[in-house]
C-alpha cells in the first residue's frame with residue numbers, strides 16, 4: 001500500500017520520502033520539508049502514507065488519545081497587537097473585554113462538570129496596565145475551585161509580559177505561575193505509559209480511540 005502510494009508521487013517528493021523512510025532514516029533538509037508542506041494530490045497522499053508508516057514504526061503505536069478541554073480567552077485587550085490573531089483590541093476599543101476571575105472559574109467549572117473537560121487552556125491578550133499578579137490570581141482561583149483539572153495556561157508572550165509587569169525575571173515568574181497552579185507539561189499518554197500513569201495518578205485522558 002505504501003509502495004503503491006509512493007509511486008503516485010512526483011520523483012523529487014518520492015526521493016525525499018524514500019530517504020526519510022530508510023531504516024536508520026535520514027533527516028530531511030529544511031527546503032525538503034518546505035517542499036513536503038506544499039505537496040498536493042498524489043504527493044500529499046504519499047506524504048500522509050509515509051507519516052503513517054513512521055508513526056507505526058515508532059513508539060506511538062496504534063492507540064491515539066485526546067483530552068476534552070476548554071480554551072478561555074479571558075481578555076481580548078492587547079498592548080502587543082502583533083497581528084498574529086484577529087481578535088485583539090486596544091484597551092480603549094468598545095469591543096475590548098476583560099473577564100472577571102469569577103467568570104473564568106465559572107466557565108472552567110461548566111467545562112468540567114457539563115462537558116467532561118479534564119483540561120483548561122487559559123490564553124488571551126496582554127491587557128494594558130495589567131497588575132503583575134493577575135495570571136497567578138487566575139491560576140490559583142482555578143486550582144482552588146478545580147484541583148484535578150490540568151491547567152494549560154499562558155503563552156510565552158504572556159509569561160514575558162507578566163514578568164515585565166511584576167518586575168521580576170522570566171524564570172522567577174514561571175516559578176510563581178507553577179506555584180500558583182499552572183500544570184507542568186502533561187506526560188504523553190501512550191499505551192505503554194498508561195500503566196505507569198495509573199501508578200502515579202489516574203490517567204487524565206478521557207478517551208482512547210483506535211488509530212484507524
Ligand code: SF4
Nearest residue numbers: 078081082085088125
Ligand atoms: S500577543 Fe496574542 S492576543 Fe496580542 S495580538 Fe498577538 S496573538 Fe493577539
